[in-house]
Amino acid sequence: MIYEANSSLYKKILPMFEDMDDTIILSGLQGHMGSVWVDDLENPAVAQVLVGDFVFYAGNPDTEEALELLCNLPENILAIVNSDEWKYRIETVHKGSVEKLQRYSFRKNREDLDRDHLLTLLSILPEGYDLKKIDASVAKEASLHEISEDFTGQFNSVEDYINRGIGFAIMFGGKVVCGASSYSIYDEGIEVEVGTDPEHRKKGLATVAASALIVACLDKGWYPSWDAANPESVKLAKKLGYVLNEPYDTYYIRYEG
Structure with a gap:
């Protein structure tokens, strides 16, 4: 099962995304907007941050809960991940309905x-x-x-x-x-x-x-x-x-x- 996390869990989830330099993640994990989902409310091993048109994933992509989170989406969304394992999982789970695009990041x-x-x-x-x-x-x-x-x-x-x-x-x-x-x-x-x-x-x-x-x-x-x-x-x-x-x-x- 997957669960929507409350703000008391955000500090525990934040280190999972430490190698992703995107402020929209902070918008979710600092409690300003969007929603955060996890596999476990005590010790999460995989997490999803949804804000507006964007979704971010971190943690272990090879669990059943990761599959649930990959399907916990609105109709159209831009997914951003930071490992080849997560990319492979997205490409296989959403085969036929996913398009790989390029975005560009800037020094903060x-x-x-x-x-x-x-x-x-x-x-x-x-x-x-x-x-x-x-x-x-x-x-x-x-x-x-x-x-x-x-x-x-x-x-x-x-x-x-x-x-x-x-x-x-x-x-x-x-x-x-x-x-x-x-x-x-x-x-x-x-x-x-x-x-x-x-x-x-x-x-x-x-x-x-x-x-x-x-x-x-x-x-x-x-x-x-x-x-x-x-x-x-x-x-x-x-x-x-x-x-x-x-x-x-x-x-x-x-x-x-």
């Missing part, structure tokens, strides 16, 4: 992010566009969520997002056309989510919105963690000051329970 070093450089990037907003912090009124704008539901989607409500999250939107003609926001939160910072309306791309809007978000996080003492899903996101991250670590495997699972 506050010194890489130069505030003066980011403020310079903030000054390139084209005429006719306005930069706004995502407040309650912006967070309720349909145009914001048409760009990405993940700007606020991991939070319990708009009010919860306003209280715990942070983000900036670029407006044009009264609508949101670009945004940079906290996909998830952890004790020391956020995981960054950026998106732009296709009709307003190639204008530097994402650079401006992301710069505003990063500066605001640095001013709060938070670290804005960046993880890229594609080369365009890698290019933007480097422009902002992030230093690329390496690509890594991610599994897109189309699960039908």
